[in-house]
Amino acid sequence: MSDDRENWLKPILEPLRSVMRELLIASLFINLMALAVPIFVMQVYDRVIGHNGLATLQGLTIGVALLLGFDWVIRTSRGRIMQTMALRIDVDVGTRLFDKMTHLPLRSLESRPASFWQTLFRDVDTIRNTVSGATAILLTDLPFVFIFLGVIFVIGRPLALVFVVLLAAFALLAWASGRSVSEATGKEKNVQTGRDALIAEIIAGRATVKAVALDGALRPLWEERQADAIEQSIRRGATADGFVNLGQTLTMLGSVALTTVGALFIIDHELSMGALIACNMLSGRLYGPINQLVGAWKGFSSFRQSVDRLGDVFAESEERRDSGLRRERPTGRIVLENVTFAYDPASPPAARIERLEIRPGGLTAILGRNGSGKTTLLKILLGLYPPAEGRVLLDGADIAQFTRTELAGWIGYVPQECVLFNATIRDNIAYGAPGCDDEAILAAARTAGVHHYIVDLPDGYATPIGEAGSRLSAGQRQRIAIARALIGDPPVLLLDEPSASLDRQAEEELRATLAELGQSRTVVIVTHSPVLLPICRDVVVLDKGAITAAGPAAETLNRLFGPRPAPSPAGLHISVGGAT
């Protein structure tokens, strides 16, 4: 895992080698060109001034002007090279992250807050900016420090020792700054993630926050996290600023030391005035990049953290992407054998089912009080939560061997909270079976009883429904979610409280739809609705994740609750014996 974590960026950068080579060559020219002005100044001081060398001045000026023109051309092409790299990284890393995220098991996605996953996409920006921005230019400039040192050795040999000492001092400063700033940046990022997670929750639940006036209760929590974020940011800023200031002082100190030592050598006739001025100009080129390194550590450590965070996610095991063979559409017989599932290894299992068989050609209701494991069971049947032990069989085949896309095509699902996306009604229904035609969409909407409502809208199926379907009522959202589940005509249909937001008439329409669908499919409904329960062939009663009763609906319900209409959820508190 650690190898994956470390090396995931390598194969992405590998194809960029030729681009990097071009970048290095451009940097080589730009750095060589940087020698032009100091050498020009040195020549003017040593050969033109005092020698009335007007012809030399003319030649030097034309020469340096041409070089500066060339420098501009190379800098422009270096900018283009950087843009190419940025684009490739955005595409490669961004696409890889999106693919990875969509193929991670649901439990992995649920194990971290939403803000973490948003941070990952900002990490892609950090990597792009580092690999193709000012930091990359700085890194390509660093090796040329030695070229400048070499030139200084040639034109101002007596000053070389001063430069070596200054260089060592800057390198020490950069190293110390790197250590301290990385640590401070890591702490800052952690507290910021905590604060962002709270904001994301507040925004997601904004209607509740307003309705219940939760702002008073949430404010201290936010203030605490914001204060932590500010404190860490100030600490990081103070640490980084301290090193940057030290770097600037060192730069000025270097200039003073260079001029002082240079003056002594000029008095001793061991150095020319032009050489001292040229060395002074070159000194900026020499320890400028190292000085920048001191300030660039925040960027480097953010880059490191982004690479590690993405590496951790890329190293996580993902759901199956290929099942190896194409299977016929199943008939929809589901069997669970010795299944256990726990959200957390330390907590008791949310599902422990010795055996459960659900046959096609009828509806099965799952009953149980709140928290008894009904939704968990549906997610196990869907393959979203792979059991820790045991197997879920679809037509005799373990569903673990199928891909998510295959399972989603065979098992339609209407969740308890129907999440829709900020798109048109048509698109939201079509997401259930990408590439489906309009006829299929109309048929699914009609079956879900939402067609007449949609055609009443001015834009019909092209109506945008807003963020998470916010422009629709809960009942309308639920019906569109039912249409989305029906679109691919799946042999298995799992519905979690499908009538929770429906009015009586809509619930009766849904009953007729489900009764018809249930004739040829496996339909499993979590419901306590007295309208839906009477059409169920079988019931399964859950308590603490285990089956406490199961069998034909009328018989089982009579046995549990006596000959009376469907039980209320509260009725299920009655302890049941004789589990099958």
Ligand SMILES: Nc1ncnc2c1ncn2[C@@H]1O[C@H](COP(=O)(O)OP(=O)(O)OP(=O)(O)O)[C@@H](O)[C@H]1O
């Ligand atoms: N994401 C999760 N992480 C940890 N525990 C969870 C998670 N989701 C559910 N649980 C726990 O698993 C148990 C079963 O939850 P589940 O949602 O399956 O119950 P349910 O019967 O569908 O409840 P309800 O009728 O309220 O919808 C509960 O004890 C719950 O606290």
